[in-house]
Amino acid sequence: xxxxxxxLFEYGHRACGGCAAAMAARTILDxxxxxxxxxxxxxxxxxxxxxxxxxxWKVPWIHxxxxxxxxxxxxxxxxxxxxxxxxxxxxLGGDGATFDIGILCLSGxxxxxxxxxxxxxxxxxxxNTGIQRSGATPYDASTTTSPxxxxxxxxxRPKKDLPMILAAHGAPYVATASVAYLPDLKxxxxxxxxxxxxxxxxxxxxxxxxxxxxGEKTMAIGKLAIETGLWVNYEMExxxxxxxKKVVRKPVEVYxxxxxxxxxxxxxxxxxxxxxxxxxxxxxxxxxxxxDIKLKK
Amino acid sequence: MALGLGCSAKPGRAKENRTGSWRTFRPEFLHEKCTKCGLxxxxxxxxxxxxxxxxxxxxxxxxxxxxxxxxxECPSQAIEMKKEEK
Numbered sequence: 581x582x583x584x585x586x587x588l589f590e591y592g593h594r595a596c597g598g599c600a601a602a603m604a605a606r607t608i609l610d611x612x613x614x615x616x617x618x619x620x621x622x623x624x625x626x627x628x629x630x631x632x633x634x635x636x637w638k639v640p641w642i643h644x645x646x647x648x649x650x651x652x653x654x655x656x657x658x659x660x661x662x663x664x665x666x667x668x669x670x671x672l673g674g675d676g677a678t679f680d681i682g683i684l685c686l687s688g689x690x691x692x693x694x695x696x697x698x699x700x701x702x703x704x705x706x707x708n709t710g711i712q713r714s715g716a717t718p719y720d721a722s723t724t725t726s727p728x729x730x731x732x733x734x735x736x737r738p739k740k741d742l743p744m745i746l747a748a749h750g751a752p753y754v755a756t757a758s759v760a761y762l763p764d765l766k767x768x769x770x771x772x773x774x775x776x777x778x779x780x781x782x783x784x785x786x787x788x789x790x791x792x793x794x795g796e797k798t799m800a801i802g803k804l805a806i807e808t809g810l811w812v813n814y815e816m817e818x819x820x821x822x823x824x825k826k827v828v829r830k831p832v833e834v835y836x837x838x839x840x841x842x843x844x845x846x847x848x849x850x851x852x853x854x855x856x857x858x859x860x861x862x863x864x865x866x867x868x869x870x871x872d873i874k875l876k877k
Numbered sequence: 878m879a880l881g882l883g884c885s886a887k888p889g890r891a892k893e894n895r896t897g898s899w900r901t902f903r904p905e906f907l908h909e910k911c912t913k914c915g916l917x918x919x920x921x922x923x924x925x926x927x928x929x930x931x932x933x934x935x936x937x938x939x940x941x942x943x944x945x946x947x948x949x950e951c952p953s954q955a956i957e958m959k960k961e962e963k
Contacts, residue, residue, distance in 0.1 A: 590889035591923045591937070592896060597944030602922035629891065632884055636891040762919055796945030799920060 588614060593636035595628040598795020600759040600785035600802065601674075601701045605629065605636075607762050608670065608699060611769035614639055616668045617656055621649035621682055623674035624708040624787075625701060640667075646681040649673050650689035650698060657694045668773050669696040675716035676706040678782075679740050690749040690778045697772040697779045700742070703787040711790045715740040718810070719861060720854055721841045723790075728844035733854050738861065746780040747819050753777075754816040758784040760802030761825075764813065771815075784811045792840020804835040809862035812869045824869045832859045896923065900943030902958040908933050910955035917947035917956060 588609040595602040601624055609616070618641045620626045626643055629636040644652040653671040660667055673682055678700035686698060705723050706712040713723040717735045722728035726735040747754045753775040757765040765783060772779035786801040788794060793801055805811035806827060813825040833855060836842040845851050845858075866872050906917075917934050918926040925937040926947065936947075948956035 587924045589924060590892050591925045591940040592891035592894040593923075594891075594894065594896070595922060597899065597922070597942035598946050599922045599944075603920065606922070606924050630886065633886045634891040634894055635886040635888065638888040794945070796949040798922075798944075798946060799950055 588638045589629075590636045590638055592634070593629045594631060595624070596789050596795060598788050598798045599624075599628070600787065600798050601625045601703065602628070603759045603762065603798070604699075604701045604765065604783050604785055605672075607759075607765050608672075608769050609637075609639065611766040612639075612668060612670060612773060615666070616640075616670055617660075618642070619644055619649055619653040619656065619669065619671040621671070621673035621677035622646045622708075623677050624703070625672060625674065627708050646673075646677045648685050649677060649682050650685040653696050653698070654685075654689045654692065654694045657696050661695075670773075671696060671698045673698070673700055674706075674708070675700060675702045675704060676712075676714045678702075679715035679742055683742075686746075687749065690746055690751055690780070693750075693777055695776055695778070697769070697781065698746075699769070699772075699781045699783060701783045701785040703785045703790060704739070705787075705790055707787050707790040716742070719858060720845060721791075722844055723841065733851070734841070734844065743780060743782055743816065746778075747816050749778070750819070751778050751780055752818055753779040755780075756782045756784070756811070756813050758802045758806060758811060758813055759786070760784070760799045760806065761813065764825075768815070790841070792843070793838055797838070801835070801838060804830070804838065808832045808835040809866045809871060810835060810858070812865050812871055814869055821869065824871055826871050826873045828873050828875065829862070829866060829871070832862050895939045896942050897937075897939045900938075900941060900961050902943045902945060903938070903961045904936060904941065904943065904945070904948055905957045905959050906934055906936065907955045907957065910953050912953050912955075914952065916950055916952065920946050920950050922946065 589606045712725040719738045720734040722734040728734040755768045815823040913932040925940040
């Protein structure tokens with residue numbers, strides 16, 4: 581059977597089975613609708629959706645480079661404004677393009693205040709080029725450029741807090757979401773598009789290939805990240821946190837032991853010192869955002 | 878129209894690439910258990926699960942990569958993954 585797909589993100593793309601970024605792309609287009617222009621930085625999503633001459637996109641789509649995604653989007657926004665047109669502009673980038681290589685242009689576009697939405701699908705490393713660490717890679721994750729071994733426990737630095745950096749630019753709406761909660765992601769895309777000015781959305785996108793789990797577990801892993809407090813879904817309006825997803829927290833081990841990138845923390849026996857450091861990250865998140873649901877005893 | 882600058886592609890042309898050949902496990906939909914909630918269609922990274930006139934999910938096996946997310950997430954356990962026989 582070869583039917584017509586009704587979505588704006590066509591099937592036949594070359595993402596891995598169970599890819600979270602593909603789920604995010606479908607949901608984002610579902611929320612944005614056909615009057616949208618997508619600017620896409622280099623990265624997994626760009627590569628798997630548009631190997632020339634194929635494209636999965638059914639809306640106008642332009643590939644920039646890693647570094648100038650927001651600059652290209654700024655130009656399109658300025659041109660549309662001059663022409664009096666009403667199309668929405670979404671810039672899409674992975675965490676490498678957003679946290680590291682493109683932050684200069686991203687900061688510039690937010691400071692100038694262009695009316696667009698920047699969406700980062702955060703799979704916590706450079707997956708497309710072979711799992712190198714990025715500024716979004718969490719503490720102790722093993723990647724090809726932060727390999728765990730006798731002298732290393734993996735990535736030595738914590739994850740950069742990019743939403744706060746962009747909120748500090750005076751962005752009217754900054755939010756985090758996860759592919760584990762697609763209707764919530766859709767609502768946040770709609771809200772960001774309806775808000776005037778530069779808005780930022782960071783979507784947690786578990787990567788089965790890079791993190792080392794089976795493709796069918798993508799949503800389950802995303803849920804565990806939230807339930808352990810290692811990822812927090814929140815909304816910030818004009819610099820203030822206005823909504824947070826609350827949870828009954830689980831210990832971080834349940835999230836870590838499901839993934840190959842943290843396997844070294846459990847072999848030959850659980851490394852309690854390192855796990856305690858990761859638990860401290862979750863505890864800090866919980867305290868900062870107030871995510872804990874207090875159960876009545 | 879001739880294009881002067883850069884490269885362009887026909888919208889949605891990726892569809893010519895039938896990714897169903899990647900599949901090792903095939904989702905089998907048990908219609909008697911299905912509650913027609915639509916979650917499988919929502920979570921499918923390919924977006925290749927449609928529905929028939931009765932609202933029952935219908936996968937497009939030309940594109941299904943067999944990742945198993947639909948079976949894992951189905952709240953009614955109405956999808957079974959079976960080894961593909963070719």
